[in-house]
Amino acid sequence: PGAQEQPPAPGDFDLGEQRGRWAAFQERHRLSCEEAARLLLDAFEHRGLVKHTGGCHCGAVRFEVWASADLHVFNCNCSICTKKQNRHFIVPASRFKLLKGADNLTTYTFNTHRAQHTFCKTCGVQSFYTPRSNPDGYGIAPHCLDEGTVQTIVTEDINGKEWETAVKEHKTIRDMSKP
Secondary structure: OOOOOOOOOOOOOOOHHHHHHHHHHHHHHOOOHHHHHHHHHHHHHOOOOEEEEEEOOOOOOEEEEEEOOEEEEEEEOOHHHHHHOOEEEEEEHHHEEEEEOHHHEEEEOOOOOOOEEEEEOOOOOOOEEEOOOOOOEEEEOHHHEOOOOOOEEEEEEEOHHHHHHHHHHOOOHHHHHOO
């Protein structure tokens, strides 16, 4: 008598009638509570998207990215993209996660220094970078994704030699890094 029920601690929640389903789900998929919650939250927050994984050639850099299975890839003809044969699709930063290799990345910038051309120090592969057009997102190299999650690729040429005009005329490129 007189004792009050304490509110759940942060992270604790009452599953009610779903407790048995939750336990069975965890057991069936061999997941910890945190792993199961992350899986379900990702599936809900990234509805209609696929989790792609990828990385550099030597494997020192690995990442995951949530994007469509049908990729819209840009083929830019600016000086650096031409030299590197950089083709990429753009995602918001919230859909990208570096899994390993932060200490193995180095960055090259030039001109406005807004684009952050990151690449592996060991093998030299740029599997992703921060584009000038979308500094709040990432440009992902589709050829650096692991096999099995991409269904189609549509490539659009972008006139990066006249970057300011090309980006101004493109109706959606700046919005591609918005969640």
